Amino acid sequence: MARPREFDPEVALQGATNIFWRRGFKATSLPDLLDAMGLTRGSFYKAFRDKENVYMLALDYYDRTVLSSTVADIDRCAGQEAWICLAPLFAPLKPDRSGCFICNAMVELGPDYPLVADKANAMANRLRKAIENVVERDDPTRTREDVAKVADLVLNLYFGRQAIGKAGGTELEWTDRLKHVLRL
């Protein structure tokens, strides 16, 4: 009963996610964003309201694609040693230095945009929970506090590596480091 839209919102959102991930919110101009989403202004504002809203939707998109896949990787390897299960978190950094969208969002907008901070924290906690499961399975004799502590260490290491990675630096071997931290 009306003109059908010519774009796939999911594809547009993927484009938005990619550019926000790589360049951040402020550094992405509207033309940049429209380009990445394959949209023109008319359709953009009709379908997505405004730039801020799309950024939020991009965080959600990242959550249900990249993060979900990472968490699934971590969950899946139930049988193996902990450091192997956690390896996905310490895979080689992408050469474009886009880093981790969660980390980028926290640092750029955390202090000033509570809604962004909330989403980022929620995602970080998804990661934390997955790590806790691995640590718990790895040595069931650990106390609850110890599990939480070690998982928190791994989570902080993950974010630290992502942050440092954005400035380039030299890639390091991480299996030794992981094993060191996981050792009770």
Add this chain to the structure above:
Amino acid sequence: MARPREFDPEVALQGATNIFWRRGFKATSLPDLLDAMGLTRGSFYKAFRDKENVYMLALDYYDRTVLSSTVADIDRCAGQEAWICLAPLFAPLKPDRSGCFICNAMVELGPDYPLVADKANAMANRLRKAIENVVERDDPTRTREDVAKVADLVLNLYFGRQAIGKAGGTELEWTDRLKHVLRL
């Protein structure tokens, strides 16, 4: 032989550092910056060329004040246990969530501004070196590689905590975590 300037460049730079530190480069508009520096456009452009240049000078200012002081704190406590020496890195987060300027700069500008990435890496390496000294003194039997590895862990933990802290989260106890990582 000419009109003397009415402002102290060091004070102006301090103001610039504070606002860039808290808000980042892109989110700080020129009026914001002028306000923070206590300058008007005329003096600003005459004395500091442009916004980018001031950002670089702000990184330098941070290097020679905040970072130098932190490194000095770490160096000074030669006698004590390692986790005490490293405590300055894990002091309570500032409530304004400004975080660590080095971390902020890496994340916001690392991928696109090589000069910023260089400065940030140089500062991160100053920190790394200070940490290595502590780790080395703590247990002289460690191999050179082991010292580097543990110091790198601490450095990554530091940046991870600063990044996560920007989104608020709950403050955690860190002495246990530090001791865990420092244990050979």
Add this chain to the structure above:
DNA sequence: ACTATTAGGAACCAAATGGTACAAAACAAC
């Protein structure tokens, strides 16, 4: 007091910003 030189400040500028208005276009239902 005069001059040379620099600082300060306001007016100004082009370009880019995010966002809106609206008419043309494409369909579904009848």
Add this chain to the structure above:
DNA sequence: GTTGTTTTGTACCATTTGGTTCCTAATAGT
């Protein structure tokens, strides 16, 4: 094919952006 409804694209808009111009003010040396 006509009508009703929604999408699409363009032209437009006010505001803000970082930066420049240029005139006045203040000083030091003579």
